[in-house]
Amino acid sequence: MENFQSFLAANFEFNPEETQQILNCFEKKTLKKGAYFLTEGQYCKTVAFVEKGGFFFYQLMDGEEKVCDFAFEGDWISQYKSLINNLPSELSIKALVDSEIYWLDATAMDKLSDKVPKVLIIRTKLAEQYFTQSAERADKLATLKAEERYQWLLDSHPKIHQRVPQYYIASYLGIKPQSLSRIRAVK
Amino acid sequence: MENFQSFLAANFEFNPEETQQILNCFEKKTLKKGAYFLTEGQYCKTVAFVEKGGFFFYQLMDGEEKVCDFAFEGDWISQYKSLINNLPSELSIKALVDSEIYWLDATAMDKLSDKVPKVLIIRTKLAEQYFTQSAERADKLATLKAEERYQWLLDSHPKIHQRVPQYYIASYLGIKPQSLSRIRAVK
DNA sequence: TTCGTTTGTTCACATTTGTGAATGGATGCA
DNA sequence: TGCATCCATTCACAAATGTGAACAAACGAA
Structure with a gap:
């Protein structure tokens, strides 16, 4: 879990006690190549940090997998729109290789944020990461x-x-x- | 200010007193066609609701104005990355026609959110609007x-x-x- | 109004990207 | 091992988009 710990240390000023509380709430999970973190139509209830490996985000259109994003070590994965608005996901998220993540479900996040309010910044980070990436992709596609x-x-x-x-x-x-x-x- | 009031009524459950507090914090401003809400390099310190008119977002590249977004009545305008991270804006935001906005600066928003914590949802709405729009534009450009x-x-x-x-x-x-x-x- | 500037259209031709098919290598499974 | 499947490459040709120029239409300022 070196990546996850150094991510927390590098981006936020959590003290050792807070860090421990946070780490306790996340669960480690391994996903084999080809396994799904989320499938189209599911309600996304979790946020996860990619410790090792990689994922891609896609939508099935006319039988083709249209890829709209990748995520590797140090990135967060989740389907923002589905998570925030409680809607079925329009995307699937699938492991490109054998991967390792630390995940947190939404209710655990709510409990955690009562104890350590600063963790809400993780949700903000997630939104910013997605927004920045999709804006940049649109810009490059257009220009x-x-x-x-x-x-x-x-x-x-x-x-x-x-x-x-x-x-x-x-x-x-x-x-x-x-x-x-x-x-x-x-x- | 009909648009703004009905936006608040339609999206949030503010009581009349809260609504009044919110309205008191926003300032009305009119911008002539061609006037800037924000220029490249400025630090964005405000969020605004478009009551009337329209705006476009662009970046100057090789002497050309590369347009990446539009906003009309009922949309919010702001430069999310600049506002949240306190960075100089990479974009300019310019009025397409004579326009009317209700704007709120960041410090006023902080004060307001002490009194009416629910207004933080406006910031969330802003993030969602931008993220959703840019993801959709990228998707269309690619497919x-x-x-x-x-x-x-x-x-x-x-x-x-x-x-x-x-x-x-x-x-x-x-x-x-x-x-x-x-x-x-x-x- | 008049004139100059900005914006939109059209054209011929160049460049970029798509399409369908054929091929060969790599990979995984029986 | 052999076979089937998947993936990347190449090719010839088609379709989409870019480029530069000329011109027309709309707009704005004097």
Whole structure:
């Protein structure tokens, strides 16, 4: 749990006692490659910190998995809209590789935040992470051509090819797998 | 202020006294067409409700105004990242037409939320609005072709052409003005 | 009003991306 | 081991979008 502890230490000023209370509320879970953290239609009731491994977020459209996000070590996973508004999720979240998370369900979070009000900042962090990421993706999709978007993704996630099948990368970039192959061949 | 009052009534359960306290903290402001609510580099310190008129959000890149969002009656305007993290804004927010807003600065919001804690939900609403919009725009940019994105925009904002110059619409859709003209000609 | 500026349209041609099919490698399972 | 499936690559051709230019229409300021 080194990643999770150092995340807490780096981002918040919790004292040792608070840190212990927080850690006690989270539960460790391992998910095999291909296992779901959440499936379309489910009500998302939890928030989780990715300790190890990776996940992708997708929606099934016309039989295709349209990828809209990835999350790796140090990221949070959850479906914000479903969690906050108590709605069925429009997305599925699936493990790309064998993964390890620390998760917290919504009622535990409510109890925890009575004891340690500062933990509400975790929810804020989550919202900010998602908002920032989706705004940036929209910006790149609107202003860059496919090759430049691919370069941007490589710059921000240099190891993406070791962890994500290429046709998921293409989907995230808004292009077809053949187009991504072509782009890679030219470089 | 009908829009603002009915927004409060429709979304929250404030009693008349709370409603009055809230209204007292907001200030009315009118902005002429072309006036800025916020400019790139400024620190955003306020949140505002659009009572009348409209705004667009853009970033200057290579001398071009890249439009990433619109806001009309009933929407909130603010630069979330700048407001929450106390950072200089990466975006400018400019009035498309003569507009009327009710605005609240961050310190007034802090005071107000001591008296009426429920107003914090306004900040949450703001985050949700932005997150939902940018996620949806990214999704459409990645999965639809330009003509379909244009149709989607028309469906969600039927009056957009009465209020927004066409080359801003093109920019928002991630295409060139000429391409939007072509798309419109075909239909 | 008149003139200059801004915005929208059209065109021909270039570039980018999609499409469907064929191929070969890798992977996993019987 | 052999076979089937999945994934990445390549190709030729089609479709979508960009580019630069010319022009027209709308708008605003004097």
